[in-house]
Amino acid sequence: MSFCRNLIFEIKSAGIIIPSYDKSRVINFSDAVYSIAMTLLVLEIGIPTYKAFSSNDTWTLLAKRIPSFIGLVVSFLVTALYWLAHLRCMRLVSTIDAKLLWLNIFLLFFYCAIALLYRVLCGWF
Incomplete structure (x- = not known):
């Protein structure tokens, strides 16, 4: 840990400018990705056709x-927990550099993969 502090101090004392990004834009982008991923989870539950309603009972x-609903609830809650953890982590961050920005983007990619995993798992039932 002290190595990182010394390196940052040396970079700052050498006059090297480290580009930083606007924290609010990164958080807003992350929130948008989470909300879209959560919305896409709902689309996996198919709406029955008129023929299905007329030939079968609603219940x-x-x-x-039911397996699709259970998968939706579990995937939604997992995504919500990841979003809350992301909020807590970003509260501790003061500046965002390029490395943290790309780590955040890769993390968001894996959160979006939850929707794909949900579709695969619900297809098995």
Whole structure:
């Protein structure tokens, strides 16, 4: 840890400018990605057609979609927990450099993969 502090001090004392990014824009972008990923989870639950409603009972149609609903709830809660953890972590960050920005982008990519995982898992049931 002291190595990092010494390195930062040497960089600052040498007059090297480290570009930083606006923290609020990064947080807003991350919030948008989370909200879109959470919205896409809902789209995986198919809406029954008119023929399905006319030929089957409504409760039967809903019972067939129970695994999809369970998958939606679990995936939504996992994504919400990741979003809350992201908020807590970003509260501790004072400046965002290029390295942290790219780490955040890769992290958001893996959160978006939760929607794909949800689709795969619900397809098995």
